[in-house]
Amino acid sequence: MSEVMSLHDAIAATVHDGDTVAIEGFTHLIPHAAAHEVIRQRRRDLALVRMTPDIVYDQMIGMGCARKLVFSWGGNPGVGSLHRFRDAVERGWPHPIALEEHAHAAMANAYAAGAANLPFAVFRGYLGVDLPKVNPNIRHVTCPFTGEELAAVPALRPDVAIVHALKADRDGNVLIEGILGVQKEAVLAAKRAVVTVEEIVDDLGPRSPNAVILPGWTIGAVVAVPGGAYPSYAQGYYDRDNAFYLGWDRIARDRDAFMAWMKANVLEQGPEVFARHRRRAAA
Amino acid sequence: MTLAWTATEMMTVVSARALSSSDVCFVGIGLPSAACNLARLTHAPGITLIYESGTIATKPRVLPLSIGDGELCDTALTTVSVPEMFRYWLQGGRITVGFLPGAQIDRFANLNTTVIGPYDRPTTRLPGSGGAPEIMTHCGEIFVTMKQGRRSFVDRLDFVTTFGHGEGGDHRARLGIRTKGPTRLITDLCVFEPDPETREMIVTAIHPGATRDEIRDATGWPVRFAASVAETAIPTETELETLRDLHARTRRAHGGGV
Numbered sequence: 001m002s003e004v005m006s007l008h009d010a011i012a013a014t015v016h017d018g019d020t021v022a023i024e025g026f027t028h029l030i031p032h033a034a035a036h037e038v039i040r041q042r043r044r045d046l047a048l049v050r051m052t053p054d055i056v057y058d059q060m061i062g063m064g065c066a067r068k069l070v071f072s073w074g075g076n077p078g079v080g081s082l083h084r085f086r087d088a089v090e091r092g093w094p095h096p097i098a099l100e101e102h103a104h105a106a107m108a109n110a111y112a113a114g115a116a117n118l119p120f121a122v123f124r125g126y127l128g129v130d131l132p133k134v135n136p137n138i139r140h141v142t143c144p145f146t147g148e149e150l151a152a153v154p155a156l157r158p159d160v161a162i163v164h165a166l167k168a169d170r171d172g173n174v175l176i177e178g179i180l181g182v183q184k185e186a187v188l189a190a191k192r193a194v195v196t197v198e199e200i201v202d203d204l205g206p207r208s209p210n211a212v213i214l215p216g217w218t219i220g221a222v223v224a225v226p227g228g229a230y231p232s233y234a235q236g237y238y239d240r241d242n243a244f245y246l247g248w249d250r251i252a253r254d255r256d257a258f259m260a261w262m263k264a265n266v267l268e269q270g271p272e273v274f275a276r277h278r279r280r281a282a283a
Numbered sequence: 284m285t286l287a288w289t290a291t292e293m294m295t296v297v298s299a300r301a302l303s304s305s306d307v308c309f310v311g312i313g314l315p316s317a318a319c320n321l322a323r324l325t326h327a328p329g330i331t332l333i334y335e336s337g338t339i340a341t342k343p344r345v346l347p348l349s350i351g352d353g354e355l356c357d358t359a360l361t362t363v364s365v366p367e368m369f370r371y372w373l374q375g376g377r378i379t380v381g382f383l384p385g386a387q388i389d390r391f392a393n394l395n396t397t398v399i400g401p402y403d404r405p406t407t408r409l410p411g412s413g414g415a416p417e418i419m420t421h422c423g424e425i426f427v428t429m430k431q432g433r434r435s436f437v438d439r440l441d442f443v444t445t446f447g448h449g450e451g452g453d454h455r456a457r458l459g460i461r462t463k464g465p466t467r468l469i470t471d472l473c474v475f476e477p478d479p480e481t482r483e484m485i486v487t488a489i490h491p492g493a494t495r496d497e498i499r500d501a502t503g504w505p506v507r508f509a510a511s512v513a514e515t516a517i518p519t520e521t522e523l524e525t526l527r528d529l530h531a532r533t534r535r536a537h538g539g540g541v
Contacts, residue, residue, distance in 0.1 A: 105373070111366060112370070131416075131444070
C-alpha cells in the first residue's frame with residue numbers, strides 16, 4: 001500500500017545518492033515540484049533517465065545532480081536547446097556528464113520490457129544509423145523463427161520512478177488521464193516509485209472501466225502537490241505555460257542567471273509555491 | 284486578385300498539397316504540423332493526423348507549441364501511451380506518411396539532429412534522435428520540409444541520426460527496409476524528389492521567384508536538376524487565408540502567458 005506523506009519525506013526516503021532515477025512525463029504531467037525537492041536535498045551522482053529531458057533535467061544537470069543521462073531527445077520543446085545540458089556536454093560545467101543515447105522507440109520499448117520483467121527489449125529499429133557506433137548498449141538479436149535481425153536494448157529498471165498524475169484516492173490508487181507518456185511503464189519498471197498528484201480525493205469518480213490506474217500497492221509514496229507539474233500542465237486543472245518555456249531559454253543561457261534563478265525559486269522555496277499556479281489557472 | 288506571400292508560407296502550402304484525405308500522417312512539430320493542419324483545413328479534410336505523444340486522429344484548433352500540448356489530446360479520437368504508439372501504430376505499419384522537420388541533411392536525405400563536430404567532443408550538441416529514425420523506416424513514405432541553406436544542406440553529415448536513402452541506390456532494400464523513405468524534400472526555394480536510380484534528391488520543381496543559381500548557392504553539394512523542372516503553382520487565396528487564420532489563432536492561444 002502506498003503511503004501518503006510530505007514531499008520532503010517521500011524524496012528523502014526514496015531517492016539516494018548514486019540511484020538511477022526516471023522522472024518521466026511526455027510534455028504533460030512533468031513532475032517539476034518533485035524534481036525541485038531532489039535538487040533541494042542535494043542528491044548527487046544520479047543516473048537520470050528520461051525519453052524527453054527538458055527544463056527540469058536542465059535544472060538538475062545545471063545544479064550538479066547527474067553523473068549520467070539516459071535519453072532519446074533533449075531539448076526545450078518548441079523553443080530550442082537546453083543550455084545547461086549543452087554546457088555540461090560541450091564544456092563539462094558544472095562537471096562532465098556521461099550520455100547513454102537512444103531513439104524514442106528504444107526507450108519506449110525498454111520501459112515496457114522493464115515493466116514486463118524482461119532483461120531486454122526487442123524491436124525493429126536503428127537501421128542504417130550511427131547511434132549503435134557510440135552506444136554499446138544497442139545490440140542485435142536474430143529472430144529464432146524468421147531469421148530477421150532485430151535491435152535489442154537492455155530493459156530500463158530504474159531504482160526510482162517519479163511521476164505526476166491528476167488524482168489519487170485515500171488508499172493511494174492513482175488515476176492518469178490525458179497524454180500518458182511512459183509513466184505507467186516507468187512506475188512498473190522501477191524498484192520504488194513516488195507519485196505526486198493534483199489532489200487526493202475520497203473517490204476517483206466516474207471513469208471508463210479501462211481508465212489508466214496505478215494501484216496503490218505498486219507505488220511507494222503518494223504526495224498531493226497542487227500545481228506540481230507547472231510549467232507543464234495537468235489536463236483539466238491548468239494549461240501549459242508556454243511563456244515560461246520561452247523565458248527559460250534566456251535564464252538558462254547564462255550560468256549566473258541560472259544559479260540566481262535556482263536559488264530564488266527552488267533552493268529557498270518549498271513545494272507549496274506550486275499551488276499558486278493552479279489557483280491562477282482556476283481564476 | 285492574388286495575395287503576396289512569404290517564402291515560409293510558400294513552403295507550408297507546397298507541403299500541405301503533398302498530403303491527401305486518405306493519408307494517415309505521423310506529424311513532426313513545427314512547420315510539418317502547420318502544413319498537415321493546413322491540408323486538413325483545405326483539400327484533405329479526411330486526413331488522419333497522429334502525433335508521437337499518442338494522440339490519434341487529432342484536429343487541433345490551434346497549432347501545438349510542443350508535441351504533447353493538451354489541445355492535441357482534447358481534439359483526438361483517442362490517446363494511447365507512447366510505447367503503444369511506437370509499437371502498434373508506427374512499427375505496426377499503420378502510417379502512410381511521416382512528415383519530418385528540419386535538420387542537417389545530405390543529398391540522400393539522411394538527417395543529423397545529434398551533434399555538430401565529433402560525438403564525444405561536439406562543438407554543438409543537438410537534441411538527438413527523438414522518434415525520427417523509426418519514423419523514417421516504418422512510415423510508407425517520408426516528406427521532409429526545411430529552409431534551404433549551406434549550413435543545413437551539407438555534403439557530408441557529422442552524424443547519421445536518421446537513415447534516408449543511405450549511400451543511395453538500393454541501400455534501403457539491402458538493409459531490409461521495405462518502405463519508400465524520403466520521397467519529397469520541400470524547401471523555401473524548391474521541391475526535391477529522389478532520382479529513380481541513384482536515389483539522390485534532385486530538384487523537380489522551383490517556386491515562383493526562385494532561381495537555379497539561388498538553389499545552387501543554398502546547397503552544400505553539387506545540386507542536380509531533373510530533365511524537366513516544373514514551376515510550383517502560386518498559393519491560392521484560400522490556402523493563404525486559411526494558413527494565416529490558423530497562425531493568428533495560434534498566436535492568440537499561446538501569447539497569453541504569465
